[in-house]
């Protein structure tokens with residue numbers, strides 16, 4: 001079988017790897033720019049199914065299941081490619097310094113605890129016992145022991161290296177302009193210079209929606225970019241051992257002790273650029289969590305585009321109405337976390353036409369007029 005994957009982010013790379021592992025002979029990735037340089041590069045790499053949850057439900061279970069795949073994935077990638085993706089499951093903190101923050105923490109704790117999420121409540125002093133460099137103003141916190149992070153740029157590098165070692169064909173600077181549709185069957189894709197035919201086609205183009213043939217059928221479906229600006233601080237005379245969120249931002253300490261901080265949530269079209277206001281906002285939130293960062297050297301800033309679908313959930317499954325075509329996008333704030341499970345689902349669908357993982361909530365069909373009418 002010959003499979004074509006359009007888009008070259010963490011989702012496409014994860015799907016390609018899983019397909020190859022399961023014996024697909026020819027897998028080709030077409031990427032309009034450089035592999036893994038859009039959202040997958042810009043991300044913070046947090047694995048936060050619990051810290052980002054507002055209760056349980058299908059999306060939570062999907063995220064938690066994907067989180068559980070990371071230890072084996074990290075070991076496999078290290079053995080296969082020599083790249084350490086720096087998986088760290090030390091846990092994530094959520095901290096608050098104001099009356100409103102305390103109310104938010106209480107609310108989160110009660111909703112999440114009732115839903116069976118593994119979360120512990122901490123006093124300000126207990127937070128500082130875990131992280132001596134957080135602000136003395138922190139009054140309360142939550143600890144999510146099952147959450148953590150990976151170095152997402154290393155994850156992308158490892159997946160690329162794995163793809164190269166396993167003869168996955170990577171074509172960069174190949175912008176797909178349209179899909180080839182013959183009698184309701186998607187048989188390939190066309191770039192400006194070349195035509196690519198395949199037995200199966202997967203669209204994994206992140207925030208770019210042009211290739212999704214909605215045919216006016218999925219009225220409520222829309223996919224748009226939500227910009228996030230981030231900054232990085234050089235390693236200094238400080239260290240942190242957890243990812244630390246507040247209601248206004250987060251800091252993520254990397255293995256080499258440099259710290260990154262994020263992120264804005266902006267409707268800015270396809271402008272993946274930083275702005276002075278965005279950087280100020282992110283820096284302020286980071287310094288509020290950890291005042292030591294005020295004197296740290298900020299040596300990097302960047303922005304990326306999260307793929308956001310109108311109901312906030314990813315779109316994963318077959319293209320309804322067409323044969324041999326699949327879609328995997330809309331991973332919004334959780335695409336790094338969801339990359340391993342998305343790879344498995346897509347490989348199941350391509351190889352067997354079904355998957356044991358329940359993706360009903362993520363199929364494009366949820367936007368059909370009939371379904372929308374029922375909800």
Ligand SMILES: Cc1cc2nc3c(=O)[nH]c(=O)nc-3n(C[C@H](O)[C@H](O)[C@H](O)COP(=O)(O)OP(=O)(O)OC[C@H]3O[C@@H](n4cnc5c(N)ncnc54)[C@H](O)[C@@H]3O)c2cc1C
Nearest residue numbers: 007009011032040044045046176206228304334335336337
């Ligand atoms: C600031 C920020 C922080 C984030 N933090 C986290 C986090 O901590 N944890 C987490 O889990 N997630 C996080 N995310 C979300 C995560 O980065 C995304 O959900 C994930 O990277 C999406 O992966 P993707 O492969 O779908 O998209 P992308 O990485 O954007 O890849 C899509 C690719 O498709 C290519 N493409 C588009 N159109 C075409 C075409 N016509 N032809 C060929 N190629 C095309 C693009 O060039 C791009 O490379 C963050 C995102 C941002 C922006």
